[in-house]
Amino acid sequence: MTTEDRTEYTVSKADQQKIIAIFGDEIQELPLSGEQLLGRPVSGFTPDLPIPVLSVSRKHGIFRTSEAGCQYCDLNGTNGTWLNGQLLPPGTAKMLRDGDALRIHGRQARGYDLDVLMIYTVGGRTDAPWRTMPLTNDIVELGVGSCDTIRLPDGEASPHHASFLRRDGQWAVVNDSGNADIFINNQPVGSLAYLSPMDVVRIAGHFFVFLGSTLAYQPEPEAADASQHPSAEDETTDDGSALLISIKEKNVWHQMKKLTLLRDIELKISAGDMVLVLGGSGAGKTTFINAVMGYEPADGVIHYKGADIYTDYERMKYEIGYVPQQDLLRMNDSVYDTLLNAAKMKLPANLTAEELEQRVKETLYTLGLESERNALVRSLSGGQRKRLSIAVQYIGGPSLFFLDEPDSGLAMPNALSLMQNLRAIADEGKIVVVISHYPNKFMHLLDKVIVLAKDWSGVGRLAFCGSPSDACAFFGTDGIEEIVSRINPKGEGGEGLADEFIERWEKRTKREQ
Numbered sequence: 001m002t003t004e005d006r007t008e009y010t011v012s013k014a015d016q017q018k019i020i021a022i023f024g025d026e027i028q029e030l031p032l033s034g035e036q037l038l039g040r041p042v043s044g045f046t047p048d049l050p051i052p053v054l055s056v057s058r059k060h061g062i063f064r065t066s067e068a069g070c071q072y073c074d075l076n077g078t079n080g081t082w083l084n085g086q087l088l089p090p091g092t093a094k095m096l097r098d099g100d101a102l103r104i105h106g107r108q109a110r111g112y113d114l115d116v117l118m119i120y121t122v123g124g125r126t127d128a129p130w131r132t133m134p135l136t137n138d139i140v141e142l143g144v145g146s147c148d149t150i151r152l153p154d155g156e157a158s159p160h161h162a163s164f165l166r167r168d169g170q171w172a173v174v175n176d177s178g179n180a181d182i183f184i185n186n187q188p189v190g191s192l193a194y195l196s197p198m199d200v201v202r203i204a205g206h207f208f209v210f211l212g213s214t215l216a217y218q219p220e221p222e223a224a225d226a227s228q229h230p231s232a233e234d235e236t237t238d239d240g241s242a243l244l245i246s247i248k249e250k251n252v253w254h255q256m257k258k259l260t261l262l263r264d265i266e267l268k269i270s271a272g273d274m275v276l277v278l279g280g281s282g283a284g285k286t287t288f289i290n291a292v293m294g295y296e297p298a299d300g301v302i303h304y305k306g307a308d309i310y311t312d313y314e315r316m317k318y319e320i321g322y323v324p325q326q327d328l329l330r331m332n333d334s335v336y337d338t339l340l341n342a343a344k345m346k347l348p349a350n351l352t353a354e355e356l357e358q359r360v361k362e363t364l365y366t367l368g369l370e371s372e373r374n375a376l377v378r379s380l381s382g383g384q385r386k387r388l389s390i391a392v393q394y395i396g397g398p399s400l401f402f403l404d405e406p407d408s409g410l411a412m413p414n415a416l417s418l419m420q421n422l423r424a425i426a427d428e429g430k431i432v433v434v435i436s437h438y439p440n441k442f443m444h445l446l447d448k449v450i451v452l453a454k455d456w457s458g459v460g461r462l463a464f465c466g467s468p469s470d471a472c473a474f475f476g477t478d479g480i481e482e483i484v485s486r487i488n489p490k491g492e493g494g495e496g497l498a499d500e501f502i503e504r505w506e507k508r509t510k511r512e513q
Contacts (some may be wrong), residue, residue: 016031016122017031017033017065017070017120017122018031018032018120018121019032019049019063019102019118019119019120019121020118020119021051021117022116022117022118022119022198022211022216023053023115023117027130027132027216032063032065032120033065034064034065034066035063036048036049036063037049037061037062038051038056038061038062038063039051039057039058039059040052040053040054040057040058040060042058045058049063051104053116054106054114055078055079055104055105055106055114055115056077056079056104056116057075057077057078057079059075059077060074060075060081061074061075061077061081062075069096070096070120071093071094071095071096072088072093072094072096072102073091073092073093073094074088074089074090074091074092075090076090076091079104079105079106080104080105081102081103081104082103082104082105083096083101083102084101084186085101085185096120097120097186098120098121099120099183099200099202100119101118101119101185101186101198101199102117102118102120103115103117115197115198117200117209119200119207119209121207129218130217131216131217131218131447132211132214132216132467132469133216133217134213134214134443134444134468134469134472135166135213135215135444136440136443139444140165141163141165141166142163142164142215142444143160143162143163143176144157144162144164144208145157145158145159145160145176145177146158146159147159147160148160148163149445150217151427152203152206156205157177157203158177161176161177161179161182162174162175162176162177162182163176164195164208164210164215165192170194170195171195172192172194172195173193173195173201174191174192175189175191179204181202181203181205182202182203183201183202184199184200184202185200186200186202197210197211198210206218214469241270241305241399241429242269242270242271242304243268243269243270243292243302243303243304243431244268244302244304245265245266245267245268245269245292245300245302246265246266246300246301246302246303247262247263247264247265247266247288247291247298247300248263248264248298248299248300249263249298249299249300250262250263250287250288250291250296250299250300250460251299260459261284261459261460262284262288262298262459262460262461263459263460263461264461264462265300265462266509267450267462267465269431269433269448270431271399271429271430271431272426272427272428272429272431273426273431273432273447273448274423274426274445274446274447274448275432275433275434275446275447275449276436276446276448276449277434277435277450278436278439278480278484279452279460279484279487280453280454280484280487280488280489280494281488281492282454283452283487284452284454284460285435285452286435287460288450288452288460289402289404289433289435292309292402293309293320293400293402294309294310294313294316295322297310304316304319304400305319305399318398319398319400320398320400320402321393321394321398321402322401322402322403323386323389323390323393323401323402323404323406324404325404325408327385327388327389328389329385331376331377332376332378333376334373334374334375335364335369335372335374335375335376335377335380335388336360336364336374338377338388338392339360339363339364339388339392339395340356340357342391342395343359343360343363343395343396345396346396347395347396347397363391363394363395364391366391366421366424366425367387367388367391368387368417368421369384369387369391382410383410383411383415383417383418386406386407386410386418387418387421389406390406390421390422394425399429399431400433401422401425401430401431401432401433402433403434403435404435405436405437406418406422406434406436407419407438407442408437412441415438415441415442416441416442419434419442420442420445422445423442423445426447437481437484438481440479440480443468443479443480446467446468448467449464449466449467449468449483450464450465451463451464451465451475451487453487454487454498455502456498462502463487463501463505464483464501464505465505468480474501474504475487486501
């Protein structure tokens with residue numbers, strides 16, 4: 001084995017050297033220490049760093065890690081190893097730099113199905129799961145920065161640091177800030193660079209992986225200031241911050257007859273999730289969120305932060321923010337006065353005038369209403385009024401947000417901008433649940449899709465709960481709006497497949513238990 005490029009540098013003992021391995025639908029973080037063999041596990045043999053993909057040889061390469069850094073040597077694997085786009089000579093050790101991209105390309109495979117990508121990093125983040133964002137045809141541009149669609153922390157990135165842009169059917173990364181901290185496969189980006197599948201983009205120290213039809217990255221929850229948000233300490237901790245929903249039945253009485261509206265809904269929503277509730281007319285979407293909020297309790301249990309919302313409603317109601325379809329605002333008040341009045345009603349009475357003012361400023365910024373601070377409510381556009389309605393709830397610091405068709409009646413740019421604000425609220429560790437009939441335009445912002453469907457007896461049932469991409473695969477559609485036509489009755493222009501998908505979901509849930 002020969003060695004080249006032995007550039008020495010010291011790695012702090014506190015820094016964890018690791019590789020982020022991406023293959024198929026898997027994203028794994030594998031710690032590096034000492035000498036470790038990378039390879040494909042087979043019967044009776046498991047390498048130190050196992051990658052179960054056919055393009056990886058049984059003994060593909062070796063990582064040698066010390067305080068001086070990490071070397072990688074390809075062991076003449078069938079498909080070789082590429083470092084930042086260059087094929088490595090077998091048997092030659094190469095010193096890795098933070099952010100280097102190692103790739104094993106399954107050259108006999110169609111597309112990139114058998115490709116393996118490994119990002120070498122030192123002291124990278126371990127506190128957030130990776131998110132995969134579908135790059136649907138409705139998405140033309142994704143901003144990255146402290147005030148953009150994909151938010152990076154203040155102090156690390158400018159408000160509009162970079163963007164992913166679709167141009168002539170191809171995706172590119174654009175350096176919007178002019179900073180020298182934007183790289184593709186560890187090579188600096190000047191103003192614009194086009195992307196190929198499996199490219200690693202690094203923006204202000206944060207990794208993004210372009211997978212062709214999706215973008216993988218680690219969202220950065222904004223650290224809440226506990227002095228101004230008393231409940232922030234609990235928002236992003238363990239499973240106690242998850243919303244656990246168990247609805248046996250939701251019944252109402254009509255003309256002396258009991259009607260069942262919902263039945264057998266079991267699911268979990270994690271802190272930081274932005275969730276869409278989808279379903280055809282009469283499937284029980286509004287009934288569902290009213291039951292979860294405790295406004296119209298069902299026969300069941302709703303657990304959040306160690307409490308049952310039903311039995312401890314008087315305390316838990318302060319955790320809930322609800323924005324109905326109809327804006328309930330006083331038209332002759334200013335935006336500032338509206339928020340100040342809401343702050344006085346919803347926040348602790350012992351806050352000083354300066355603290356209330358600061359909270360109003362934060363809320364104006366988060367919902368993009370700074371320039372409308374002194375405007376009268378009656379002069380606002382429909383989108384601005386909806387933002388203000390959300391701001392009135394947000395200012396009280398609830399950790400559960402429920403919104404009934406907040407994008408109804410809004411033009412697409414305004415609706416998308418509004419949903420980006422809600423994504424930012426979810427990234428604070430809050431749970432955001434939205435009903436919408438036109439979600440394709442913000443599908444990339446969602447973590448989960450809950451699909452409700454009427455069964456043969458007219459009762460709303462759970463037909464799916466999972467990621468947007470999984471939802472499309474489960475229902476066999478190109479977008480999530482099209483799911484409704486699959487489950488709607490034939491008499492309402494649908495395909496009448498509700499019962500089939502309800503049964504399929506029940507079987508899948510039982511298999512996973």
